[in-house]
Amino acid sequence: MRKASRFMPKYKTEKASKATLFVFLAAVLALLIYQPMFFLSLAGLALLAIIWGTVEQRKIDRHFQRLCNNRKGLSICEFAREFDRKIVDTWIIRAVYEQVQAALPTKKQIPIQASDDFFNTLKLDEDDFDLDLIIEEIAQRTERSLENY
Template identity: 80%
Template sequence: MRKASRFMPKYKPKRASKFTLFAFLTAVLALLIYHPIYLLALVGLVLLAIIWGYLEQPKIDRHFQHLRDNRKGLSICEFAREFDCKIVDTWIIRAVYEQLQATLPTKQLVPIQTSDDFFNTLKLDEDDLYLDLFEEIAQRTGRTLEDYQSNPYFGKVTTVRNLVLFFNHQARCEST
């Protein structure tokens, strides 16, 4: 019998290899030596992004505080009740809920609802969703991301409900 979802392992991020770090530092050094103006422009863009994020964060925090106030008393229990647990894997339900909370651009714990839109309500961008979140959920649930194009929810993952259903249609990895 499979363990209850509350005993599911936490996400373990992959560490960057020493080669990746070496390649990055080599590229920065080469840029510094051969094209210092480009490196200066890159540093300027990074600083501009940091300043922009610093100025935007209070607005984002107010948005999530408003969401949190409107959802007072909601938890993962109400989220899970939106799905038929005889059809939808409870590990997927928990992994989506927990990983979404960890990915939100705020430190506040905001109750997630199945109708939440990733871009407008949860303020996530496509990189957060497709590069980070998918990998994290797949790792925690033991689902593969292979052959995702044949998934009936491929291209339709705009809400949390569809994300859960997308992973429910993905095959389990052989090792789980």
């Protein structure tokens, strides 16, 4: 008998090596030394992006707070009930629920419904949303191969 899905392993992220960090810092230092004006303009653009991101994040947080209030009391149980467990493996249901939740642009735990739209309801931007990455995470957690999928 297979273990219950709540005992499924968590997704293991791969961390960058120290060599990668060293190369990145060396490139930033070289840019600062050889092109200081370019570096300063790049820093100014980065500051503007941070300010814009902060304003946008507040809007997103308000959206998810409303969503959370509307879905008070919902959990993975209601999400799982929307699927026929004789056809869809419970490990896949749990992995999809948890990995999509982890991909949301908020720290809140938002109850997800099977009918949710990735881009409008869950605010997953097409540029940021990498479906292939989420599929790989789900495959790793459910211990399945993506070969010939």
